[in-house]
Amino acid sequence: MADITLTRKQYEALPYRGTSVPKGKTYGDIIGLLELHGIKDYQWTKYQDTDQLAFPVKFNYRDMERSFLVKLTVPRLAYPLPMRKGRGAPTKLTYLENESWRIFWWFLKSKLEAVEYGISDEFREFMPNISHALPGGGEMPLADLILEGADRLDRLNQLEDKRGPRIIEAEIVDDAKPTS
Secondary structure (H helix, E strand, O other): OOOEEEEEEHHHHHOOOOOOOOHHHHHHHHHHHHHOOOOOOOOOEEEEOEEEEEEEEEEEEEEEEEEEEEEEEOOOEEEEEEEOOOOOOOEEEOOOHHHHHHHHHHHHHHHHHHHHHOOOOHHHHHHHHHHOOOOOEEEEHHHHHHHHHHHHHHHHHHHHHHHHOOOOOOOOOEEEEOOO
């Protein structure tokens, strides 16, 4: 995931701007949050300079237990901070590590609490982050797969509209024998 460069307005409104809570403490808070909500099977990976959390989500649907893998990426929030004091000082795009981790903790906490208190369910909360394995060995977020399928259906409908209604001519054959 590329850095998310914040605008000045976003940076000034950032909830955890200048937080003194270091990444390591937030990491521990996230693990505690997962375990508090009964998620003990989780995995952290580092992929292209980003941290990713994966864990299975289980829920019942039509009397069957379903399980999906959720993958969440810690955002990389960045902002052009001045390199020295003074008006007109040059700026450097700076990764806001502690703020990024606190935002991620808040994001995960709100989703888990929405499920815990019955506001939503696991599938609806995490659907955009559910990974679906593709036949060739890759993977794609389930939401993207659904949107791609909807796009294909829309294109098929547009083709149908261009051709107009299909008229099928048929001859009616009555093989029924008359009854006396």
